[in-house]
Amino acid sequence: RVGPHLWRARQEARALDYFQQAVAARPSDAQIYRLLGYHHWLRGELPQAIEAFVTATLLQPEDSRLWSSLGGLYLAQGDSAQAGRAFSMSLSIEPNAGALTNLGAMKFDSGEYAVAAGLFQQATVLEPDDYLHWGNLADALAASPDTAAQAQVPYRRAAQLAQRYVDVRRDDAYALALLSWYRANLGERARALQDLQRARKLGTQPAEVALWCAQTLTLLDDRQGARSCVASALKEGVPQQRIDALLSLQRFAAAGGAAHRQ
The missing domain is CATH 1.25.40.10 (Tetratricopeptide repeat domain)
Structure with a gap:
């Protein structure tokens, strides 16, 4: 019998071979390269x-x-x-939600939380059913003491939409890791840990899963587990500056969310 890791490696090699054949047949098709890029991103291969x-x-x-x-x-x-x-x-x-939310992430990383929240809010208007936009908005609101109390509503909406998504896409480790983060901010510790365990067990998108694992476990006061996830994120190529920017949110979220975790 073939072990799960060997089977996955063979499937990935086969997928890459199919992409190479598609590129050879249609070298001017941008969408083939888009799908190829997404394939590499899922494997944590950012340069490719x-x-x-x-x-x-x-x-x-x-x-x-x-x-x-x-x-x-x-x-x-x-x-x-x-x-x-x-x-x-x-x-x-x-105007498009993807660029707005990514630009918002840049503003968030530089500490411009109010500007980031405004951009994320625009993204939720353009794409109200995307859990990522609501989660980003909640993070930006939670990052500032002045708006931290407003973060619960978008966190709850993000969790609802993310749960709906993973009910269909059970193999999306990134979505499960984010759902774990949303639940942690909502005070749902047991469910957060359950979702995180599922995300890590899948073994895909290791960099992003490790990053959000560090966030979630820090918020849940598992410092040793969080340090281990930070080490994994760095090993998978996540830049130190990105880790610092995201984890700086913890001191705001911990202060703003203390009441609902008691």
């Missing part, structure tokens, strides 16, 4: 994902979504200058 999306934007420069996704990848790599240029290009084509 960026390369694929750069090619996609060259082939289809009028697609705002491609520019927004490329900016998000640059941001995950810690290259805020390139990320900002990609987001600006995306928004110059048309």
Whole structure:
């Protein structure tokens, strides 16, 4: 019998082979490169994902979504200058929630929480059923003592939408890790740990899962577990500056959410 890790490795190798065949057959198809980039992102291969999306934007420069996704990848790599240029290009084509929320993430990382909240709010208007936008809005509100009390409503909405999503996509480790974070902020410790365990067990998107694992376990006062997840995130290539920016939220969330965890 083939073990699960070997089976997954074979499936990934087969998928990559199919992508190479598709590129050879249709080298000018931007959407093939988009899917290839997403495949690399799921495997935590940021440089390869960026390369694929750069090619996609060259082939289809009028697609705002491609520019927004490329900016998000640059941001995950810690290259805020390139990320900002990609987001600006995306928004110059048309207003879109992806670029707004990614630009908001940049503002959040630089400590401009009110500006970030405004951008995330715009994203929720454009795409009200996307749990990511509501979760981002909640994080930005929770990050400032002046607005921390307002974060519970968007956290609850984010958790509802994320649960609806993972009920269908049970293999999305990133969504499960985020759902765990939302539940932790809502004071649902047991469910948060259960979702986090499911996310880590899947073994996919290891960098993002480790990052949100660190966030969640810090909030739940598991310092040793959080340190282990930080080490895993760094090992998977998450930039130190991104870890610092996200984890700085903890002192605000802990203060603002203490009452509902008692």
